[in-house]
Amino acid sequence: xxxxxxxxxxxxxxxxxxxxxxxxxxxxxxxxxxxxxxxxxxxxxxxxxxxxxxxxxxxxxxxxxxxxxxxxxxxxxxxxxxxxxxxxxxxxxxxxxxxxxxxxxxxxxxxxxxxxxxxxxxxxxxxxxxxxxxxxxxxxxxxxxxxxxxxxxxxxxxxxxxxxxxxxxxxxxxxxxxxxxxxxxxxxxxxxxxxxxxxxx
Amino acid sequence: xxxxxxxxxxxxxxxxxxxxxxxxxxxxxxxxxxxxxxxxxxxxxxxxxxxxxxxxxxxxxxxxxxxxxxxxxxxxxxxxxxxxxxxxxxxxxxxxxxxxxxxxxxxxxxxxxxxxxxxxxxxxxxxxxxxxxxxxxxxxxxxxxxxxxxxxxxxxxxxxxxxxxxxxxxxxxxxxxxxxxxxxxxxxxxxxxxxxxxxxxxxxxxxxxxxxxxxxxxxxxxxxxxxxxxxxxxxxxxxxxxxxxxxxxxxxxxxxxxxxxxxxxxxxxxxxxxxxxxxxxxxxxxxxxxxxxxxxxxxxxxxxxxxxxxxxxxxxxxxxxxxxxxxxxxxxxxxxxxxxxxxxxxxxxxxxxxxxxxxxxxxxx
Numbered sequence: 271x272x273x274x275x276x277x278x279x280x281x282x283x284x285x286x287x288x289x290x291x292x293x294x295x296x297x298x299x300x301x302x303x304x305x306x307x308x309x310x311x312x313x314x315x316x317x318x319x320x321x322x323x324x325x326x327x328x329x330x331x332x333x334x335x336x337x338x339x340x341x342x343x344x345x346x347x348x349x350x351x352x353x354x355x356x357x358x359x360x361x362x363x364x365x366x367x368x369x370x371x372x373x374x375x376x377x378x379x380x381x382x383x384x385x386x387x388x389x390x391x392x393x394x395x396x397x398x399x400x401x402x403x404x405x406x407x408x409x410x411x412x413x414x415x416x417x418x419x420x421x422x423x424x425x426x427x428x429x430x431x432x433x434x435x436x437x438x439x440x441x442x443x444x445x446x447x448x449x450x451x452x453x454x455x456x457x458x459x460x461x462x463x464x465x466x467x468x469x470x471x
Numbered sequence: 472x473x474x475x476x477x478x479x480x481x482x483x484x485x486x487x488x489x490x491x492x493x494x495x496x497x498x499x500x501x502x503x504x505x506x507x508x509x510x511x512x513x514x515x516x517x518x519x520x521x522x523x524x525x526x527x528x529x530x531x532x533x534x535x536x537x538x539x540x541x542x543x544x545x546x547x548x549x550x551x552x553x554x555x556x557x558x559x560x561x562x563x564x565x566x567x568x569x570x571x572x573x574x575x576x577x578x579x580x581x582x583x584x585x586x587x588x589x590x591x592x593x594x595x596x597x598x599x600x601x602x603x604x605x606x607x608x609x610x611x612x613x614x615x616x617x618x619x620x621x622x623x624x625x626x627x628x629x630x631x632x633x634x635x636x637x638x639x640x641x642x643x644x645x646x647x648x649x650x651x652x653x654x655x656x657x658x659x660x661x662x663x664x665x666x667x668x669x670x671x672x673x674x675x676x677x678x679x680x681x682x683x684x685x686x687x688x689x690x691x692x693x694x695x696x697x698x699x700x701x702x703x704x705x706x707x708x709x710x711x712x713x714x715x716x717x718x719x720x721x722x723x724x725x726x727x728x729x730x731x732x733x734x735x736x737x738x739x740x741x742x743x744x745x746x747x748x749x750x751x752x753x754x755x756x757x758x759x760x761x762x763x764x765x766x767x768x769x770x771x772x773x774x775x776x777x778x779x780x781x782x783x784x785x786x787x788x789x790x791x792x793x794x795x796x797x798x799x800x801x802x803x804x805x806x807x808x809x810x811x812x813x814x815x816x817x818x819x820x821x822x823x824x825x826x827x828x829x830x831x832x833x834x835x836x
Binding site: 272273299303306322323326327329330333334335338339341342345400401402403446448 | 486487490571601602603606607609610613614616617620621624632636639643646662663795796799
């Protein structure tokens with residue numbers, strides 16, 4: 271067991287423990303924070319696989335932006351745990367069945383011949399000037415450019431739709447027109463009058 | 472160095488010795504970065520109080536001194552402040568979530584310090600010379616927001632929570648403008664490595680710095696940096712007049728001081744990154760005899776100090792933005808500017824070689 275193995279087992283243990291915590295912890299804020307921990311440790315594992323661009327992007331996008339908004343929402347919600355737990359045993363058989371099917375499916379893929387250790391050896395160490403980012407960019411913008419652009423359009427459509435669904439026009443809304451405010455000049459607003467003094471001396 | 476490595480290998484065996492030696496040298500490097508940084512933070516607070524005082528025609532701190540030396544009056548102030556903060560009691564409010572309340576300041580200072588790992592101080596002086604350095608810094612600075620949100624929530628106070636929400640929305644919005652401004656830098660330098668970005672600005676004089684072709688991006692980046700660090704005039708997260716002191720209203724003693732340290736460490740980080748990416752880092756403004764004999768590290772420090780002065784100047788000069796104005800500036804002004812500039816830069820890069828070379832001043836590449 272060398273240094274890298276120790277790091278791998280450390281990260282894996284933390285990852286599994288925090289992932290378990292996400293679904294078992296009672297407090298939803300803790301749950302969201304444990305998910306953040308899971309993302310960060312997962313990024314650590316990806317770094318071990320020499321996928322530094324993906325690892326850092328995972329932290330940047332999911333930890334830095336998505337989970338912040340998640341946490342935001344979770345903190346503002348008033349979650350009633352008793353009510354959430356009410357139907358637990360009633361729906362347990364169905365949920366258990368779905369979980370079982372998923373576990374079997376994942377096991378079939380992971381234990382199958384295409385994912386064995388011989389098929390997926392540890393990545394070859396790359397030279398120091400090898401840039402993961404450059405290679406990924408080259409691949410995305412040449413070979414997979416259509417798929418990439420389609421995914422981008424899909425996201426844009428979803429974004430516009432989300433805004434369109436929540437946007438409500440209110441008649442009584444009071445907004446400031448900043449351009450108007452900035453373009454105000456002294457002449458329109460200020461009138462200087464000369465007034466003789468009331469008293470002499 | 473090699474003697475030390477041999478010692479380690481004798482003590483712990485060849486494989487483990489080499490690993491532990493790397494660990495030990497890296498720890499030493501980390502301390503040589505962190506200790507001056509924290510001293511810099513301490514004296515930045517002193518500089519802030521002095522500079523703002525002079526701008527407001529006061530004298531600022533002028534009492535605490537070392538060993539009674541009269542011309543050092545005031546210079547002991549940051550040390551005295553630190554000692555005072557260490558002595559103070561840390562009050563944990565009854566309704567607070569104890570674990571998260573303590574965790575929040577730690578989560579704030581951690582990324583503020585971790586980001587320094589990839590910052591180069593001169594052509595050779597860098598702890599981790601990684602290819603995705605800039606991305607790493609973006610990822611680290613975006614994690615700083617957790618401390619603020621958790622602090623706001625764990626304090627179990629309305630004011631703290633309001634401050635946390637304001638801060639979170641503000642930081643997430645300005646991160647976009649910041650990221651897009653950095654995309655322009657990447658397009659110019661064609662590298663994510665901070666050392667390569669500075670080397671890309673080499674060329675004899677300050678006309679080759681990215682400051683000139685990317686001037687709007689420099690402004691966007693620096694102003695977004697001020698907003699990211701929650702500094703005046705964007706400090707609505709603290710907003711004394713509205714929400715007392717924002718997310719750290721319930722913190723006291725060292726727990727509060729850690730937030731304070733993180734804020735100033737982030738200021739220095741933003742100033743350093745701006746210096747590296749737009750002001751040519753450790754390169755002298757003119758590559759001629761007296762100027763290029765000064766070591767690059769000194770030039771970098773001068774540029775950082777120059778930019779930090781702006782932070783203090785802003786605080787002394789501008790009134791606080793209103794919240795909707797902050798959001799408008801981020802989303803409706805900065806992001807469109809950066810998007811347009813990315814397209815302009817892309818078009819310039821696509822111009823044929825002859826046209827680009829005939830460009831006035833030939834600032835583009």
